Amino acid sequence: MKVKVLAFGIAKEIIKKDTINLELKAGVKVSDLKLILEECYPGLKKTAFLLAVNNSYVSNRKSIKSGDEIAIIPPTSGG
């Protein structure tokens, strides 16, 4: 299945792209995708990050579905 992954802040600089299109196996969980991303982009291991799915923070156990919009959220610093 295809998913779109958006990268922001320091994660965007590490990946050197703001969007990645990934082909994943069905049933992949958020925690699996974190490991896949760290394997593809080892620089991500240097920063803490969460994954958001379709504009919400989700649990690591959530399964990812085809067409989901995932976002890499490094520690925020608004204000």
Next chain:
Amino acid sequence: MINALISKKDLNIEKSIDWAMKDSAGCLSVFVGRVRPKTNKKKVKYLKYEVYETMAIEEMKKIAQKASSRWNIDRILIHHRTGIVKVGEVPVVIVVSAEHRKDAMSACRYLIDTLKSTVPIWKKEVFNDGEKWVFSHA
């Protein structure tokens, strides 16, 4: 009532206050951020904000709803800049109206503290000799 906005242009503090001066409000609590000229004694050139806009608006509404369920609140406005914000400019305005001050002040403090740690907004400090991502001072 909730008013959440991400803006590329200057924020208008007066209009933000006017929006909340309605209904049964007996007071407003206002938080205005300002880009400070120095960080750790180092001169700041400007700040560069990056925002995941769709989610930031969702998260702003979520924290406003949480504040409304916790305190007796009338209106909440949360406006935040994106892009380059210069020294002395205003990156964030929060206005809370309520019948009584304790509710307005507690909610306002909760909103700015929570915004910093959960709303997907990132800031980079740009100096004359380099730049650095800021991580939340929560």
